[in-house]
Amino acid sequence: MPLGERGPWDKSESRYCGVETDFSDDVPHLISFNLALGGFDFIVAPLMDPSYRPSLVQKNESVSNVMPVAGSDLVLSPSQWSSHVVGKISSWIDLDSYDDTLRLDSETTLKQEIAWASHLSLQACLIPIPKxxxxxxxxxxxxxxxxGLSNMQLWLKIPLVHADDDPEEMKSDCWNDYWELWNSFRxxxxxxxxxxxxxxxxxxxPSENSIGRWFGESVKAVVLNTDCFLTNARGYPCLSRRHQKLISGFFNHSIQIVVSGKALHKLPGGSSGSADLHSNKNVDSVQKHPLRVYLDYVGYLYQKMDPLPEQERFELGYRDFLQSPLQPLMDNLEAQTYETFEKDTVKYLQYQRAVAKALIDRVPDDNASAVTMVLMVVGAGRGPLVRASLQAAEETGRRLKVYAVEKNPNAVVTLHSLVKLEGWENFVTIVSSDMRYWDAPEKADILVSELLGSFGDNELSPECLDGAQRFLKEDGISIPTSYTSFIQPITASKLYNDVKSHKDLVHFETAYVVKLHSVAKLAPSQPVFTFTHPAPSMEIDNRRYKKLNFEIPNDTGSVMVHGFAGYFNAILYQDVHLGIEPSTATPNMFSWFPIFFPLRKPICVQPGSALEVHFWRxxxxxxxxxxxxxxxxxxxxxxxxxxxSYWVGL
Amino acid sequence: MPLGERGPWDKSESRYCGVETDFSDDVPHLISFNLALGGFDFIVAPLMDPSYRPSLVQKNESVSNVMPVAGSDLVLSPSQWSSHVVGKISSWIDLDSYDDTLRLDSETTLKQEIAWASHLSLQACLIPIPKxxxxxxxxxxxxxxxxGLSNMQLWLKIPLVHADDDPEEMKSDCWNDYWELWNSFRxxxxxxxxxxxxxxxxxxxPSENSIGRWFGESVKAVVLNTDCFLTNARGYPCLSRRHQKLISGFFNHSIQIVVSGKALHKLPGGSSGSADLHSNKNVDSVQKHPLRVYLDYVGYLYQKMDPLPEQERFELGYRDFLQSPLQPLMDNLEAQTYETFEKDTVKYLQYQRAVAKALIDRVPDDNASAVTMVLMVVGAGRGPLVRASLQAAEETGRRLKVYAVEKNPNAVVTLHSLVKLEGWENFVTIVSSDMRYWDAPEKADILVSELLGSFGDNELSPECLDGAQRFLKEDGISIPTSYTSFIQPITASKLYNDVKSHKDLVHFETAYVVKLHSVAKLAPSQPVFTFTHPAPSMEIDNRRYKKLNFEIPNDTGSVMVHGFAGYFNAILYQDVHLGIEPSTATPNMFSWFPIFFPLRKPICVQPGSALEVHFWRxxxxxxxxxxxxxxxxxxxxxxxxxxxSYWVGL
Known part of the structure; x- marks a missing residue:
């Protein structure tokens, strides 16, 4: 029974909550007790008698030997096995023991249990913390x-522990930072x-920063022990604020909760006990499952989460999904693409504000009715910037003559019908041409363009505007005036694995547009390349080179850098800006997802080490x-x- | 004119010595002066006027611009360009300057000069030390x-400097250890x-260990400055003992010497000056080249090197050449392979000594003529161990009955003719069978085998002898009694690049037999797996697991580990051993080259860091x-x- 229903869009796996049980050879009863009575969605149950040790089994009996597994495969239907049971591998195994017998027994057992789980078509096995x-x-x-595994997943249990001890002591026999253990293992x-x-x-x-790393790792579930719970005034279990926030974070990242441990809260209606059968063999049906009260609390946390904003819901399907960036200069956009981007009212409002400010600066109120400004929209598409410019003129009472320059002949068709429909024939001229080669009949006061990619210059706005500034007056204004790209290092296991799955170099050397979600942002973003328009010098050189040093906060611990998230910020005009750089992002604008630059081999950065990165255009x-x-x-x-591997055509 | 002729086998590139010159636009004269008069084999000469700066060239003249290169391509024949000239890229370039103009000028110049060198079909260009x-x-x-380079090599100049300073100071603006600079660059x-x-x-x-690293790197040449030379009693230049040893090391690794700098030794017959023309425009033909005396000294060092031992000369062609290990169990060896191995008299003498000792131990002198020992040679091949065993019997006066067991039917043919030829019919029985399945008519006192690979057990000696020990008496002796494999971490750029050139995973996960030469051994070898025969326990388990920790000496500095060199040592009987582990290697034995286990990605180890390695069988x-x-x-x-990727078939 899922934790709640937040709406038809909620397909998150984190709706399902599991419970960890002890070994029982009566799996059907284990299921009915924990699912029907307990309300859990699945059990995490041992598959093999914990007293089993291969070396104790007499060699000469081996022919007739049967593995001491929980029941046969027939006790549940295949779909029950796969949807209700996660295999829990014997926790006594220690594959790095100095004791040869224990080590070899562990290897044998691990392989036997996983083979059994695989035979049962389980979705996953939980394998114990390395000792x-x-x-x-x-x-x-x-x-x-x-x-050799077909579909089954292996879930390695790792304590969320990061003792902020003296780094000198990190060499001890145990792991101060269990992230390091995970990192070695993977x-x-x-x-x-x-x-x-x-x-x-x-x-x-541990600290927020230390925890934050895990949101970029491939975390599938968390085990929530009953001893993590506090007790509220009415005697019920509850979690600390930090734990609550953490659990919400997991919900947000499709990470499932597994409740584990003994019932530590004696409630009037229930009884104490654990999730296994032994203490409940003769339970009557009205009696509550001893861990139900913890599940109820987890469900309460799930249901009280803020609803997702509409735009986020719309973008759910794009989360962590790699897309190739557009090449609007080489390729012509499709109608559907125009359609999507034209809906971004926030963006066009910012343009309207920028044009309005530029008009006021350029034409004093006294001259408003006497002077006509020449405004050229370069890359007019199907006309939204023409409309924004005209609205700015109307709003400020300035007179405007507009040229709408567009290279895509298909969009020009739409432009013509728009102009006719709106009755703009007298002040809008449509030019079907590439701005780089157009021979303009007069010079412009204001050049308006929106040629920005997620990384600012990556759709070749600089090259296009360098071509267009021929027909901008000496003292003319370009909107945008400038734009800057930004990057920050991220942990992004999923993206890395998706890139890796292509098994070639090309995909590791390509930048992707992606709605970043399951990533850990490891340091604040820093500016990379800036372009200013009109270009100040006669000798335009759009090559760029930037060296960046990122400092990862010390309390984060070691991290894995899978690549860099890229953003942009554009100054449209004076204080009117537009962008997706996280600290200054324009709210509610959806035209751009971030860009992702992968690393062919992820790089581990130790605490205190600088991360030096070089970017070239x-x-x-x-x-x-x-x-x-x-x-x-x-x-x-x-x-x-x-x-x-990756380039943008001129 | 080569430095010397050490024999027809000497094909080493280090016979050729070059000289570094200043810029001259009269390249033919530069050649004749340094080659004909100076006796050098090639020049390392600037290709472009050092005063050239692209940014100073007026943009508007660019159409008619000619690069200020030394002469045209026609001044020398193509073969002269390629065999006598190494291009020396302008040393003023600084591609990491904070000065944008200098940085961009440097990039332009570097690309122009290398394009020009490539046009001339030069073999290599020397590019300057990064600043x-x-x-x-x-x-x-x-x-x-x-x-984009077809065949030309780029030679990056790196100072052989490793200041043994406080590691805290390593973060300064310069490189304490220039190996680190090279490592970053590559x-x-x-x-x-x-x-x-x-x-x-x-x-x-720098220290021996620090220098030693370079013998595993792809060093092509060294620049020997005249200021490195001391002055001997007669006023002639000479080198310190450490420098002499270093130069011999370079000769041994086919690394060429390039003499550079001003003549600092004023000799009676010559004049001082540099290798360029300016000071020698009107030189008469009897006058000596000012650097000739340094070349003569380098030639003297070359000629006084110890001659290569015959075996080394024979193996010259195998140096750093990757071979797949034999699979003698799965495949039958060819006659030629038997032929080669049978020539290794040292090996068979060790076996003879071991058998002799075993016979004396087992049969007291008093019983020598009364008792006949049963000795079985398992894997008898074409009979060398049968011969060694019989010689041991003769030497000790013991009586021997020999079974020669061999699975290769082709070798059995040779065995039969050997026995007939030698008249051994009465005491040698030939058995054409796989020792693992042979049903022996009696049990053996002594089991003699030579099933060892370069890594000891890698040709499955353990599995074969486990099968054969069925027919060894309870108190019987196995020769060898035990064997142990060893590994050590090495720098091996050439091997790494050869493995990499296959562009697949399989080659990176294969062990190779290779005559290691251009490698740096970074730490003493350590034992890995040991097998003892007859196997002591009833339950034979030939799986092995070993964790090793290597400590690289602190004065070595950082190193790159490309993989591991593997060896073995075998105890034949008591104090008679046989092996290739460097510290205990049997002299003059040539049957085994070391084995090389590559790493898919080389691992950099900083001073003071442990290198922990795990090996499994x-x-x-x-x-x-x-x-x-x-x-x-x-x-x-x-x-x-x-x-x-790599396995040995049973």
Whole structure:
């Protein structure tokens, strides 16, 4: 039974809540007890008798040996196994033990249990926290298993613990920062896409920054122990504010909750006990499940979340989905694309404000009716900037003569009907031409354009406007006046794995437009390239080079950088700006998702180490491209050399 | 004129010595002066007037502009250009300058000069030492160039300087350890195979360990400045002992010497001056080249090197050449292979000594004529171990009955003729069978085998002998008694690039037999797996797992680990051993080259960091394979999971 129904759009896996149980060989009863009575959606249950040790089984009996698994595969239907049971691998296993027998028994057991789970078509198995300071043999064995696994996922349990101790002590036998353990494990398994983390939530939480890293990792579920719960005035379990916020964060990232542990809250109506059967063999049907009260609280948290804004709901399907950036200069946009972007009223309002300010600056009130400004919209599309400009003129009482220059002949058709429909024939001239080559009959006071990509200049606004500024008056105004790109380092396991799944270099050297969601932003964004219009110098050079140093806050701990999120901010005119850079983003504007520059090999940055990044904008005779690299703490190859993988055509 | 002729086998490039010159637009004269008069083999000469700056050239003259290069391509024949001239790129360039004009001028010049050199079909260009603390833009630009270069090499000049300063000070604006600069540069260029180092030799040398790293890097030449030379009693230039040793090391690794600088030794017969023309315009033909005396000294060092031992000369062609290991169990060896190995007299003498000792131990002198020992040679091949065993019997006066067991029917043919030829019919029985399945008519006192690979157990000696020990008496002796594999981390740029050139995963997860030469051994080797015969336990388990920690000496500095060199040592019997582990290697034995386990991505280890490595020997029903990984300082993927790339068939 899901935690709640927030609306038809809510397809999140985090609606489902599981419960961890002890071993029982009566799985059907375990299911009915925890699902029907308890209200949970699935159980996380051991598959094999915990007393089993392969080395204790007599060798000579091996022929007739039966693995001590919980029931046979026939006790549940295949769909019940796969939708209601997550296998819990024996927690005694220790694959990095110095004790050879224990180590080899562990390997045998792990392989047998996963083979059994796979035979049952379970969706996932929870594998226990690595013990001790090393995890190489455990990871080697899991990696072997992963190579042969069809669909099943492996969920590695990792404590959400990061002791902020002296870094000197980090070398002890245990892990101060369990993120490091996870990182070693997944590197040894080469970021395998079926390997996930299940976080074990402690009662005392690490810093916000330390926790934040996990939202860029492939976390599938969290185990919420009953001892994390406080007790409210009425004797019911509740969570601290920080825990509540954390749980909401998990809900937001489709991370499932698994309740675990003994019932620690004795309520009038219920009884204490655990989620397994032993203490409840003869329970009567009116008796409540001992952990139901925790589930109810989790459900309460789920239901009290703020509803998603409409725009967010609309964009749900785009979350963490890689798209190739548009090439509007080389390709002509389709009607549907125009349609989508024209709906972004916030954007056009900003343009209208910018044009209005420019008109007022350029034409004093006294002259308003005497002077006609020449305004050219370059890249007019189907006309929204023409409309915004005319509205600005009307609003300010200025007279305007508009040229609408558009290279896409299909959009020009729409422009003509718009002008006729609106009765703009007397002051709007439509020009079907590429602005770079148009021979303008007069010069413009104001040049209005919207040629910006997610990374500002990445749709070649600089090259287009350099061509267009021929017909801008010496003292004319370009709207936008300037724009700047920004980047910040991010952890983005999912994006990395999606890029990797293509198994080629090209995809690792391409920038993607993507609605970033399951990412961890590791440091504030920094400016990269700035372009100003009209270009101040006679010798225009649109090549750029920027070296950036990011400092990751010390309390974050070590992090994995999978690449860089890119944004832009544009100054339209004076204080009117437009952009998606997170700290200054224009609210409720939806025309641009961020851009993502991947790294071919993710780079681990230790606390206190600087992350030095270099970005280049290169210009050739037929194309523009970016190259990028990390120089420190560990140099990466230069990405996209000579634009071999990703470029924008001139 | 080469430095010397050490014999017809000497094809080393280090026979050729170059000289660095200043710019001259009379290249033919530059050549004749330095080659005919000076005796050098090639010149390293600037190609472009050093006063050239692209930004100073008027833009409007650009159509008629001619690059200020040294002469036209016609002044030398194509073969002269390519065999006598190495291009020296303008040393003023600084691609990481904060000065935009200088930076862009540098990029333009670098590209123009290399394009010109490429037009002339030069073999290589020397590119200057990066200036300042960053080299990312320089590397990006070189990387762009490398992508489009057909055959020409780029030689990056790097000072052989490693100041053993406080590591705290390493963050200064300059490089304390120039190896780090090289490492950043080549990582940014992704180990490009046409990018080489030219070391600039200082008068004061860093530690042996620090220098040692370079022998695993792709060093093509060294620049030997005249100010490195001391003056001997007769006023002639000479080098310190450490410098002499270093130069010999370069000769040994096919690294060319380039003499550079002003003549600092005024000799009676010559004149001082530099290698360029200016001071020698009107020189008469009897006058000596001012740097000739330095060349003569370099030639003297070349000629006084110890001659290569015959075996080394024979193996010259195998240096750093990757070979797949034999699979003698799955495949039958060819006659030629037997022929080669049978020539290794040292090996068979060790076996003879071991058998002799075993016979003496087992049969007291008093019983020598009364008792007949049963000795079985398992894997008898064409009979060398049968012969060694019989010689041991003769030497000790013991009586022997020999079974020669061999699975290769082709070798059995040879065995039969050997026995007939030698008249051994009465005491040698030939068995054509796989030892694992042979039904022996009696049990053996001594089991002799030589089933060892370069890594000891890698040709499945354990599995074969486990099968054969059925017919060894309870108290019988196996020769060998045990064997142990060893590994050590190495820098091996050439091997890494050769593996990489295959562009697939399989080659990165394969172990290779290779005569290691241009490698740097970074730490003493450590034991990995040991097998003892007869196997002590009833339950034989030939799986193995070993975790190793290597400490790289602090004065080495940072290093790049491209993989691991593997060796073995075998105890034949008591104190008689046989092996290739460097510290205990059997002299003059040539049957085994080391083995090389590559890393998919080389791992950089900083001073003071431990290198933790894990090796597994895995056993399946039809094959045996190794898996390996690095766990620290930075986890690698586990290599060769499930033996997917490299395995030995059972």
């Amino acid at each position: 001790g300071a090393s995890c190489a043999n455990y990871a080697r064995c899991v990696n072997q298993i992963l190579q 590197l040894l398994c080469e970021h395998h896409s079926q390997l996930y983390v299940v976080l074990d939530i402690p009662s005392s939480l 290169c210009v050739g005779s037929t194309k523009v491209w970016y190259e990028w690299c990390v120089a420190s703490p560990c140099p990466s190859p230069v990405h996209n050399t000579n634009g071999r | 300042g603390a960053s080299c990312a833009n320089y590397a990006r630009c070189v990387n762009q160039i490398l992508q 990582l940014l260029c992704e180990h490009h195979s046409q990018l080489y180092v030219v070391l600039d030799i200082p008068s004061s040398l 895995c056993v399946g029903s039809t094959k045996v394979w190794y898996e390996w990984c690095v766990a620290s300082p930075c986890p690698s993927p586990v290599h060769n999971t499930n033996g997917r």
